[in-house]
Amino acid sequence: MATPSSPFAFLDDLVRRIGTRLQPPPWAVHEGQHRAVLFLNHVLQQEPEAQQRLVRQQGRVVQFEWRFITMRLVATPAGLLDLAPEGAVPELTLVVTETSPFGLARATLRGDKPAVRIVGDVQLAAEVNWLVDHVRWDVEDDLARVIGDVPAHTVANGARRVAAALRQFVGDRTGKPGAGGAGAE
Structure with a gap:
């Protein structure tokens, strides 16, 4: 999070206020999630080992959360990802604890992984961590x-x-x- 002396403190506060007040319509969220899944699958298709690992996890649901954004993904029999069906119960929930988009960008630029709170299946979390560490666009x-x-x-x-x-x-x-x-x- 930006410190009070940070030049980004004002922008952090503005983004936080706008994000809590202005929510995109459900159709836009759904479309954005579909685009994200298409991109992730494009990247995964370039990594056969990643697809093999996902085949072993088929049918398992992982939920990602950051601020007001939530996305549930399920591993498919093809070793790719899809949006989980409505009401699917996640076996693993990953919550990015850094709330500031600028703090997240700073960490990314430094090459650090964001802090994540993990709730659920530890083995599935290890597989997701392997994907994060080894799959690159x-x-x-x-x-x-x-x-x-x-x-x-x-x-x-x-x-x-x-x-x-x-x-x-x-x-x-x-x-x-x-x-x-x-x-x-």
Whole structure:
């Protein structure tokens, strides 16, 4: 969460107030969840080991919560994900405890996982943790399919440099060394 001296304290408070007052209509939430599932399945299809692990978990429901956002996913027989049916009881609930979107972004830029409260099946939690640790979206490969290999590589290198600079900046601001080898002398 942003500290009172943080330049983001005002924005944190604004986002919190807006988020509690303005809720999207149910159809928009449902559509957003479907889009998220399509993206997750796209990424999973690039990792055969992840799909094999999900096949072993088929039919099991995991609920993700962050602030006012809740999403229940079920593992399918194909080793992919789908939205759990209405009323499905989750075997595992993962609650992201960082409420500030800026705090979450800061942690992500530092390369940290967000703090999560885990309720439910420990083995299923271990499988989800493995997926989080090992499955990565190959943005450059997807971009190459659209614009070609060389431009995609150039864009990806530029994005990596920007991300490294942001990590360095966040590391400097928080007192922790940023990623990329910068640290205390």
